[in-house]
Amino acid sequence: MTNPIKRHRTVSVKVGQVSLGSEHPVVIQSMTNTDTEDVVRTTQQIAELAAAGSELVRITVNTREAAKAVAEIRQRLDKINCDVPIIGDFHFNGHKLFEAHPECAEALSKYRINPGNVGKGKRRDEQFAKMIEYACEYNKPVRIGVNWGSLDQELLAKMLDDNSRVSKPLEIETVMHNALIESALSSAAKAEEYGMRHDQIIISCKLSGVPDLIRTYRDLAGLCDYPLHLGLTEAGMGSKGIVASTAALSVLLNEGIGDTIRISLTPEPGAPREKEVIVGQEILQSLGLRSFTPQVVACPGCGRTTSEYFQHLAEDIQSYLRDQMPVWKTQYPGVESMSVAVMGCVVNGPGESKHANIGISLPGNGESPVAPVYEDGEKTVTLRGDHIGQEFKQLVDNYVTKSYGA
Numbered sequence: 001m002t003n004p005i006k007r008h009r010t011v012s013v014k015v016g017q018v019s020l021g022s023e024h025p026v027v028i029q030s031m032t033n034t035d036t037e038d039v040v041r042t043t044q045q046i047a048e049l050a051a052a053g054s055e056l057v058r059i060t061v062n063t064r065e066a067a068k069a070v071a072e073i074r075q076r077l078d079k080i081n082c083d084v085p086i087i088g089d090f091h092f093n094g095h096k097l098f099e100a101h102p103e104c105a106e107a108l109s110k111y112r113i114n115p116g117n118v119g120k121g122k123r124r125d126e127q128f129a130k131m132i133e134y135a136c137e138y139n140k141p142v143r144i145g146v147n148w149g150s151l152d153q154e155l156l157a158k159m160l161d162d163n164s165r166v167s168k169p170l171e172i173e174t175v176m177h178n179a180l181i182e183s184a185l186s187s188a189a190k191a192e193e194y195g196m197r198h199d200q201i202i203i204s205c206k207l208s209g210v211p212d213l214i215r216t217y218r219d220l221a222g223l224c225d226y227p228l229h230l231g232l233t234e235a236g237m238g239s240k241g242i243v244a245s246t247a248a249l250s251v252l253l254n255e256g257i258g259d260t261i262r263i264s265l266t267p268e269p270g271a272p273r274e275k276e277v278i279v280g281q282e283i284l285q286s287l288g289l290r291s292f293t294p295q296v297v298a299c300p301g302c303g304r305t306t307s308e309y310f311q312h313l314a315e316d317i318q319s320y321l322r323d324q325m326p327v328w329k330t331q332y333p334g335v336e337s338m339s340v341a342v343m344g345c346v347v348n349g350p351g352e353s354k355h356a357n358i359g360i361s362l363p364g365n366g367e368s369p370v371a372p373v374y375e376d377g378e379k380t381v382t383l384r385g386d387h388i389g390q391e392f393k394q395l396v397d398n399y400v401t402k403s404y405g406a
Contacts, residue, residue, distance in 0.1 A: 015087075016110075018056060026289055032058070037066050045273060051274075053277050056084065067100065068104070070101070070104040071104060086109055102134075110140055114146065143203070144187045159178065160172070177212070177216060210244055214252060217230065230261045232248045234266075237268065249283055253284070263277075291336040294339065295338075296318040297340070304347060305345055309362065313389045317393065338357045340358055341356035341374075358395065358396055371388050371392075
């Protein structure tokens with residue numbers, strides 16, 4: 001069931017075969033951390049991110065060798081039937097890279113341009129205009145991506161100088177906040193002057209502080225109708241990054257602000273990159289905005305639960321559901337919204353199991369060694385013995401086939 005959140009009014013932008021903005025669902029994207037010059041590893045990571053559910057994937061394009069590799073990466077992805085759109089991330093020298101490798105400009109589905117890193121002084125406008133010329137020539141949308149850590153220093157200096165001359169100057173933090181928004185919107189206006197269509201521009205103003213991000217995007221939403229890319233930049237590692245990103249994005253998304261999101265987690269050494277995709281999916285699914293995979297409801301455990309068995313079973317079932325989704329989503333429409341309960345005792349177990357599509361209530365401390373299973377609110381079977389987990393998994397399979405097949 002989707003959340004009846006009223007979306008902020010934005011125009012619709014096409015990125016490859018993906019539509020974002022307007023009334024389209026919020027799109028999840030991610031970014032590789034491979035050296036783009038390494039065609040094999042970059043292609044593999046893009047495919048892995050796409051398989052995990054990333055609907056757009058951004059790659060760094062920072063050298064001539066990286067720019068040269070982009071077309072081959074696109075060709076390799078097409079050969080394995082991975083049609084995910086690729087976004088090129090440019091700083092400092094994008095105009096030169098396109099000039100040397102125009103096939104890169106054509107292979108990408110969108111360009112990300114940072115106004116703070118596109119050039120200085122007169123060269124800034126010239127180099128920005130060059131990037132927009134390529135976008136117009138190849139009919140590609142752009143993201144004007146302003147970042148707190150690389151804000152246009154000339155613009156900021158001018159706004160600070162102007163602020164110092166007024167009778168009641170604003171606080172420096174407010175001036176910087178206004179400079180972020182001004183950088184994004186003035187750059188978007190220039191892009192349109194240079195020939196970009198209004199429906200080819202996406203805006204982002206990324207910060208690393210939760211209250212700052214919320215304030216900035218609320219103001220942005222009131223000042224423009226460009227689709228907005230949400231993301232807490234440099235969110236951090238582990239629970240800190242997940243909690244901070246969730247806190248910031250959930251507030252904005254629940255207010256209808258945001259058309260595409262990226263969770264900028266720092267992965268643990270050697271850990272898969274796909275974690276940021278899964279977190280993004282879980283944020284949207286928790287808010288009721290989209291459904292991606294059946295969700296497991298499980299209790300936290302207490303002194304009434306006799307062992308960790310229900311915890312292992314809940315984890316096993318959640319992993320199993322996610323692993324099955326690449327097949328299930330083509331065979332069983334709607335299964336992504338299914339709920340499964342794995343509970344550890346009789347206090348809330350039967351009730352939560354009845355509320356789920358299918359649920360099991362495992363025996364707790366001092367309770368009979370039986371596990372009742374409920375489907376759509378009705379008890380259907382009671383499991384006993386040493387193979388409860390395996391039998392319950394089979395019951396879940398049967399329920400999916402029965403309820404979502406054909």
